[in-house]
Amino acid sequence: xxxxxxRYILAFFLSSSSSIRLNSKQKYKLLMQLEEVxxxxxxxxxxxxxxxxxxxxxxxxxxxxxxxAVLVGSVARGTALKPIKDIDIFVFFPSNMPKEMLDKxxxxxxxxxxxxxxxxxxxxxxxKGKVKGFYVELxxxxxxxxxxxxxxxxxxxxxxxxxxxxxxxxxHKREVLLLKQFLKNINCYGADQKTHGFSGYLCELxxxxxxxxEELLKNAARWERKTVIDIExxxxxxxxxxxxxxxxxxxxxxxxxAxxxxxxSLSKFIWACRSYLENPSEEQxxxxxxxxxxKKKAQGRKLISISMPYPDxxxxxxxxxxxxMAKMLKxxxxxxxxxxxxxxxxxxxxxxxxxxxxxxxxxxSSVVKHKGPEIWxxxxxxxxxxKNPDFWFYRSRVYAWRKRRFVKAEEFIRQLxxxxxxxxxHYQKLAKKAKIRTGKDVLKHKEMMELYFRKG
Numbered sequence: 001x002x003x004x005x006x007r008y009i010l011a012f013f014l015s016s017s018s019s020i021r022l023n024s025k026q027k028y029k030l031l032m033q034l035e036e037v038x039x040x041x042x043x044x045x046x047x048x049x050x051x052x053x054x055x056x057x058x059x060x061x062x063x064x065x066x067x068x069a070v071l072v073g074s075v076a077r078g079t080a081l082k083p084i085k086d087i088d089i090f091v092f093f094p095s096n097m098p099k100e101m102l103d104k105x106x107x108x109x110x111x112x113x114x115x116x117x118x119x120x121x122x123x124x125x126x127x128k129g130k131v132k133g134f135y136v137e138l139x140x141x142x143x144x145x146x147x148x149x150x151x152x153x154x155x156x157x158x159x160x161x162x163x164x165x166x167x168x169x170x171x172h173k174r175e176v177l178l179l180k181q182f183l184k185n186i187n188c189y190g191a192d193q194k195t196h197g198f199s200g201y202l203c204e205l206x207x208x209x210x211x212x213x214e215e216l217l218k219n220a221a222r223w224e225r226k227t228v229i230d231i232e233x234x235x236x237x238x239x240x241x242x243x244x245x246x247x248x249x250x251x252x253x254x255x256x257x258a259x260x261x262x263x264x265s266l267s268k269f270i271w272a273c274r275s276y277l278e279n280p281s282e283e284q285x286x287x288x289x290x291x292x293x294x295k296k297k298a299q300g301r302k303l304i305s306i307s308m309p310y311p312d313x314x315x316x317x318x319x320x321x322x323x324x325m326a327k328m329l330k331x332x333x334x335x336x337x338x339x340x341x342x343x344x345x346x347x348x349x350x351x352x353x354x355x356x357x358x359x360x361x362x363x364x365s366s367v368v369k370h371k372g373p374e375i376w377x378x379x380x381x382x383x384x385x386x387k388n389p390d391f392w393f394y395r396s397r398v399y400a401w402r403k404r405r406f407v408k409a410e411e412f413i414r415q416l417x418x419x420x421x422x423x424x425x426h427y428q429k430l431a432k433k434a435k436i437r438t439g440k441d442v443l444k445h446k447e448m449m450e451l452y453f454r455k456g
Contacts, residue, residue, distance in 0.1 A: 033282045038174055040286070041181045043082040051075045051084045054131050058089060058138075061113055068092045068143070072161040074200050077168055079176040081184075087136045090158050092143040095151060099124055106140040113138065120314050124152060146251055159251040164204050172204075178213040179203045181285045186272050186456060191260035193319035198265070202257050205231060205247060221273040223266075268456055289454055294443045297453045302359040303442045304409055306417070307352055308434045311426040315349045321424040322347060326355045328422040329413070333357065337364060338409045346448040353427070354445050356452060362409040362438065372398040410436055 055071040062069040073088040074080035091109065093102050103125050110117040114129025114136070126139040142151045146159055168176075183189035183198050191199035198206075209231050210216040228238050228246045234253035238246050241256045244263050249255040276284050306329075311318055322345040330343045339360040347353040372384040374396045381398055385391050388400030406412035413436060416422050423431040443449055 033280070034178070037178060037181065037282060037285045041081050041177050042174065043080060043084050047082070047084055048075070048078065048080070050132070051080075051087055051134055054134055054136065055087050055089060058113055058131065058136060062089075062091060062109065062138075065109065065112065067109065069138075070158055070161065072157055076161060077164055077204065078170075078173045079168070079180070079200065079204060081177060081180055085135055087131075087134050088139065089136065090139050090141050090154070092158075093140055095142045095144065097142075099152075102140050102142075106138060110138055122154070122316075150252075156249070156252055156255070160201055160249075163251055164201075164208070167208055168204060172207050172211075175207045175213040176204050178285075179207060179216065182213070182272065182276075183269065185285055185287055186268050188265045188269050193316050193323060196260055196262040196265050198261060198269070199257070202247060202261075205229075205250070205257060217273040217277055220270055221277055223270055271456070289450075292450055292453050294446070294449050294453065295440070298440065298443060298449070302362040302409075303438065304357045304359065304362060304413065305354055305437045305442045305445055305448075306356075306413060306434050307354045307437070307445065308427060308430040310347060310349065310351050310353050311430055313426050315347070317426060318347055318349065318353065319345075321426050322353055322355060324424050325422055325427060329355060329357065329416065332416055332422055333359070333409065333412070336406065336412060337368065338362070338412070344448070344452050346445070346451065348447070352445075353430075354448050356442070356445075356448065357409075357413075359409055364404060364407055366404055366407055367401040368404045370400045370402045372400060374398075410438055 052071070052075060055075065059069045059071065069089050069091045070076075071087070072090050073086070075084060075087055091106060093105065097105075106125060106127055107117075107119060110119070110127030110129065114127070114131065116129060118128045119125050120128055120137075124140065126137055128135060128137050130136070139154055139157075141154045141158065144150060144155050144159070150156060180189055180200070180203055183203070187195065188197035189195070189203075190197050191202070206216050206229075207213065209229055210219055223245070225244065226238070226241075226246060227244075228248070230236065230248040232248070232250045232253075234248050234250075236248050236253040238248075241259075243256055243259050243261065244266050245258040245261050247257040249257050272284065311321075313321075326343045326345040330340045333340050341358045341360060343358075344356040345354065346356070370388065372388070372391070373380040375381055375393070375398065376396070384398055384400070388402065391398055391400040393399070406415065417431045417434050420428055420431065437444065
């Protein structure tokens with residue numbers, strides 16, 4: 001911790017306006033806890049300099065190829081958690097260049113910069129390589145000015161970088177680190193399809209807006225539905241935003257920076273804020289999860305898992321398609337009277353993808369009640385009775401029993417997979433190799449089941 005950090009943290013965390021009421025011994029203990037957290041998560045100056053030196057060398061290579069490039073992200077802004085693993089470099093292309101040519105150019109540049117490259121796909125390809133222990137991403141973008149219409153989603157990123165570089169002070173940077181680690185501990189750090197949480201850019205904006213980690217926690221603990229944060233006071237009409245948390249992008253008022261944060265991640269964060277303010281401890285940054293007795297937890301519960309091989313796609317796509325498949329499967333089960341308590345999905349991003357359903361019951365009655373017309377409708381009542389001889393009347397309406405096609409949830413799921421009704425594109429062939437497990441066999445997915453049964 002740099003000289004002066006102790007006074008800064010103490011001033012914010014132990015101010016008279018704080019929700020935390022501590023005696024002198026507790027204040028000292030809290031200060032020591034925060035010092036320990038910072039020591040564990042803040043990269044050394046040497047590590048930061050090494051990462052920036054690698055970036056500088058790559059940018060110089062790109063400049064020699066007559067391309068303008070810029071280092072962006074947490075390494076550029078000094079908000080990267082230890083250890084630094086990733087370096088993000090954006091390469092500018094003229095706005096009149098066709099996307100097809102941009103895609104080819106970035107791949108060619110990757111071959112010139114890296115010994116070995118990987119091509120990944122978002123809105124358009126970007127290349128990744130490893131240099132001196134760092135994973136470096138070269139991302140193509142069109143060069144735009146503030147207020148200018150974007151051609152691709154990543155065009156804003158250099159503007160985000162400029163905005164924060166001008167405004168983030170040294171005092172903010174360690175507060176951002178505390179927030180990132182706090183979110184990481186509750187599995188809410190990251191705006192990807194796996195996490196549905198808080199991006200690094202969002203973390204920085206929140207600290208910039210509230211001034212400190214503690215002030216953010218105090219305010220977030222009282223957030224209400226559809227909380228709106230508008231740092232630049234754009235006054236944007238937020239009715240078009242459907243997300244539970246709205247943070248207007250300072251460089252693009254039409255965008256919600258918190259759009260990736262779903263209700264689950266937001267709830268977990270708000271609860272963690274309240275818990276920390278009541279009882280601050282280092283465990284809320286590096287908490288150890290309690291050991292779970294899986295057999296005991298699963299006893300008497302109706303669990304069904306569908307496991308498939310991992311598809312040949314990037315994790316972002318795999319997680320997105322698993323989420324979609326779980327949602328469609330849940331809807332189909334509910335439409336056929338299998339009540340779903342909870343659905344869950346998981347992948348190790350290498351070999352296996354799994355969807356889990358917990359049901360009220362995995363087996364239904366052999367018949368289903370079918371509702372007919374009211375007795376006043378003579379023609380349709382007669383037609384209904386002729387078609388359904390096992391009928392009865394209740395009040396003014398006629399009903400009948402019909403044989404249920406699928407009694408067991410396992411059989412129904414198997415048929416859905418066979419027909420491909422609930423299977424997204426990249427899992428179509430893999431679903432045919434799916435293994436359906438029930439009862440204790442579900443516990444074979446140990447890592448997934450520990451996540452499923454974990455509190456919070």
